[in-house]
Amino acid sequence: MNTRVIKENIQADITITPVSKRSRIIKENLTGYAFISPFIIGFLAFTFIPILASLYLSFTNYNLFASPTWIGLDNYIQMFTADPRYWKSLKVTLIYVLGGVPLRLAFALLIALMLNTASRAVGLYRSLFYLPSLIGGSVAVAIMWRNVFGDVGIVNILLDVLGIPSVRWFGNPTAALWMLIFLSVWQFGSSMLIFLAGLKGIPKSYYEAASVDGANGIQKFFKITLPMLSPVILFNTVMQTIAAFMTFVPAFIISKGTGGPLDGTLLYSLYLFIQGFEFFNMGYASAMAWIMLIIVGILTAIIFTTSKYWVHYESEGGR
Amino acid sequence: MKKLLFSTLSLVMVFFAGGCGDFDLTDSAESKGNEKITIKIAWWGEKPRHDYTLEVIELFEEKYPTINVEPIYSNWDDYWKRLAPMAAGNQLPDIVQMDMLYLKTYSENYLLEDLTPYVDQNLIKTDSISEAILSGGKIDEHLYGFPLGLNAPAIIVDQNLLSSGADNKPNANWTWSDFEKIALQVHKEKGIYGTNGMKSPDVFFSYFLRTKGMNLYNKTGTGLGYEDDQLFIDYFDMQIRLLDKGAFPRADVTEQIKGIEDELLVKQQSAMQWVYSNQYIGFLQATNRQLELLPPPGPGQDAGLSVKPSMLFSMSKSSKHKEAAAQFINFVINDIEANKVIKGERGVPISTKVVQKIEKDLSPAQKKVFDYVNEVKNTNKKVDKADPLGSNEVVKLLQDVSEQILFKKITPAEGAQLFRSEATTILSNNN
Numbered sequence: 191m192n193t194r195v196i197k198e199n200i201q202a203d204i205t206i207t208p209v210s211k212r213s214r215i216i217k218e219n220l221t222g223y224a225f226i227s228p229f230i231i232g233f234l235a236f237t238f239i240p241i242l243a244s245l246y247l248s249f250t251n252y253n254l255f256a257s258p259t260w261i262g263l264d265n266y267i268q269m270f271t272a273d274p275r276y277w278k279s280l281k282v283t284l285i286y287v288l289g290g291v292p293l294r295l296a297f298a299l300l301i302a303l304m305l306n307t308a309s310r311a312v313g314l315y316r317s318l319f320y321l322p323s324l325i326g327g328s329v330a331v332a333i334m335w336r337n338v339f340g341d342v343g344i345v346n347i348l349l350d351v352l353g354i355p356s357v358r359w360f361g362n363p364t365a366a367l368w369m370l371i372f373l374s375v376w377q378f379g380s381s382m383l384i385f386l387a388g389l390k391g392i393p394k395s396y397y398e399a400a401s402v403d404g405a406n407g408i409q410k411f412f413k414i415t416l417p418m419l420s421p422v423i424l425f426n427t428v429m430q431t432i433a434a435f436m437t438f439v440p441a442f443i444i445s446k447g448t449g450g451p452l453d454g455t456l457l458y459s460l461y462l463f464i465q466g467f468e469f470f471n472m473g474y475a476s477a478m479a480w481i482m483l484i485i486v487g488i489l490t491a492i493i494f495t496t497s498k499y500w501v502h503y504e505s506e507g508g509r
Numbered sequence: 510m511k512k513l514l515f516s517t518l519s520l521v522m523v524f525f526a527g528g529c530g531d532f533d534l535t536d537s538a539e540s541k542g543n544e545k546i547t548i549k550i551a552w553w554g555e556k557p558r559h560d561y562t563l564e565v566i567e568l569f570e571e572k573y574p575t576i577n578v579e580p581i582y583s584n585w586d587d588y589w590k591r592l593a594p595m596a597a598g599n600q601l602p603d604i605v606q607m608d609m610l611y612l613k614t615y616s617e618n619y620l621l622e623d624l625t626p627y628v629d630q631n632l633i634k635t636d637s638i639s640e641a642i643l644s645g646g647k648i649d650e651h652l653y654g655f656p657l658g659l660n661a662p663a664i665i666v667d668q669n670l671l672s673s674g675a676d677n678k679p680n681a682n683w684t685w686s687d688f689e690k691i692a693l694q695v696h697k698e699k700g701i702y703g704t705n706g707m708k709s710p711d712v713f714f715s716y717f718l719r720t721k722g723m724n725l726y727n728k729t730g731t732g733l734g735y736e737d738d739q740l741f742i743d744y745f746d747m748q749i750r751l752l753d754k755g756a757f758p759r760a761d762v763t764e765q766i767k768g769i770e771d772e773l774l775v776k777q778q779s780a781m782q783w784v785y786s787n788q789y790i791g792f793l794q795a796t797n798r799q800l801e802l803l804p805p806p807g808p809g810q811d812a813g814l815s816v817k818p819s820m821l822f823s824m825s826k827s828s829k830h831k832e833a834a835a836q837f838i839n840f841v842i843n844d845i846e847a848n849k850v851i852k853g854e855r856g857v858p859i860s861t862k863v864v865q866k867i868e869k870d871l872s873p874a875q876k877k878v879f880d881y882v883n884e885v886k887n888t889n890k891k892v893d894k895a896d897p898l899g900s901n902e903v904v905k906l907l908q909d910v911s912e913q914i915l916f917k918k919i920t921p922a923e924g925a926q927l928f929r930s931e932a933t934t935i936l937s938n939n940n
């Protein structure tokens with residue numbers, strides 16, 4: 191009797207299972223999609239469709255108010271052949287990226303190394319060093335930076351004390367750009383945290399073994415720390431390069447939205463903004479945005495291709 | 510991220526421009542009578558203007574208790590950057606303060622309401638306003654902006670900073686060589702600059718061209734209004750001569766000026782300051798010293814000086830409370846109490862009745878502006894018209910070129926060529 195009931199139950203189970211399982215899977219999937227739907231909808235509405243729209247706009251003459259008119263490749267042609275300010279802004283941006291990113295990473299690594307030595311107050315220091323990045327891209331900092339580098343700002347006072355002639359930071363295109371680079375270097379916090387995590391992941395035994403063999407600090411840094419950290423360096427380099435390319439707020443605030451003096455701080459995003467919202471050439475601005483995407487893509491690809499020569503992956507047996 | 514942000518914005522704009530344009534909620538609140546309606550008004554300016562405009566709004570709300578006015582204000586640069594996205598989203602405030610530089614851009618894109626019907630219905634009273642002045646806000650017979658006041662280029666002089674000696678003082682009939690001589694003399698004796706940086710270059714270069722019978726733009730707005738680049742070269746050569754001798758501020762000095770409190774004249778570092786006449790009121794406040802207001806040097810002042818609407822009030826096409834907006838415009842133009850608060854800071858009032866009524870409340874110094882503008886208006890009957898499409902880009906170009914000249918990156922001759930070729934492209938593309 192008991193066995194029969196059990197058997198029937200089993201039988202029932204066997205017959206029902208395929209259906210219920212499938213419906214359960216569907217239901218589970220639906221639940222999953224429901225949970226990620228805020229992102230999916232947001233991504234489609236606020237990222238994907240706008241990207242497509244900007245691609246379309248880049249082939250049009252669009253002044254923000256009237257409906258766009260198709261002009262084919264004219265925006266791109268004008269950009270490359272008839273707009274000296276475009277090339278100027280590209281040059282300024284490249285200097286900013288190529289000058290700023292390595293400096294920032296080096297600085298971040300240096301601080302991370304210092305923080306990695308065991309100390310009781312390390313948590314406090316870590317927070318303090320991260321602080322500039324928390325308030326980093328904000329308007330307030332850029333305004334403060336204007337004053338720090340003003341004619342009678344603290345930087346010039348310090349230079350004076352050191353006997354170096356003071357610099358008119360806002361009056362010289364090169365100096366103004368370096369002021370922006372210093373600002374970006376100062377906001378090294380997020381890269382520093384990632385470096386710090388990477389440093390913690392390097393097994394102590396390597397250093398101990400090296401010490402036993404008589405290696406000094408510099409040798410340990412170049413033979414152990416750097417190779418072991420190289421995946422993290424790669425990650426930071428890529429992320430920081432992309433971020434640097436899109437810098438807008440500091441240049442906007444420091445130059446009062448002009449990119450001056452003499453277009454010295456005319457970063458790519460700033461020029462894009464000026465074209466779009468000041469000159470009402472939104473089609474042209476969209477075209478600029480797409481070229482920027484391509485440039486950033488190429489740069490990232492270059493970094494990744496070279497990475498096989500200098501990034502050391504533990505899991506691949508040191509290759 | 511930034512790129513995404515921009516593309517998002519443009520999408521949002523497409524949505525608003527395309528989708529919401531057809532919704533019409535006109536007068537839904539007004540028709541209900543007692544319910545309070547809200548109109549938004551936007552303007553640019555510095556702090557003194559913000560302060561008194563808020564006062565004017567209070568006066569207005571007292572008089573029209575059913576209308577609530579919501580202010581939106583910022584400085585000149587930010588103002589236009591905020592306005593553009595609002596316009597693209599069909600969300601312009603009911604009343605926007607407009608400049609001659611942008612009047613065409615906004616009106617030709619169907620963003621502004623023609624004010625003629627409101628004038629005809631006497632909602633905005635024009636009985637003591639001359640037709641000629643009103644025409645300054647017109648584009649092809651459509652009144653897209655109501656002039657708030659009148660302006661003319663001028664020079665503020667601080668007599669105490671001039672060098673001694675009778676022939677070293679400017680007078681109303683002076684010439685460019687007098688100007689140069691006086692500036693150099695000031696520098697030699699007092700060690701300060703003779704003049705400020707003559708910014709913005711478009712204003713005073715235009716004046717210079719007009720004294721020669723030319724204009725910055727041609728009549729149709731499709732190109733520049735002068736043929737001979739020597740005019741451009743002469744104008745900037747003069748600045749370079751003064752610059753080389755230390756009587757004209759270097760570009761890196763003028764780059765530091767962020768507001769009226771940084772101006773060289775205010776800091777007693779320059780004896781002369783090129784301005785629009787309404788700025789005189791602000792300089793009086795900022796310096797608290799005795800200042801003179803003089804016409805810029807000639808010859809040809811009569812042709813060079815003409816009055817221009819200093820700014821205008823435009824009504825947005827998307828406004829849902831156009832009658833209330835018209836009432837506000839009328840209040841600012843015609844109300845005596847309001848104008849006693851404004852004191853001509855937005856330019857000399859265009860209503861002769863208002864001028865009469867408030868003149869006795871003005872200090873002798875403030876009255877100087879009224880007299881100056883009056884004289885210009887009587888000598889030259891012409892009232893400046895709206896600048897052509899793309900002029901905001903041309904103005905930026907001229908600022909860039911003059912900066913390069915003053916930084917000595919290019920010569921005035923190279924600058925003249927660069928300006929001509931690029932300005933012509935911009936103007937012919939736009940018109």
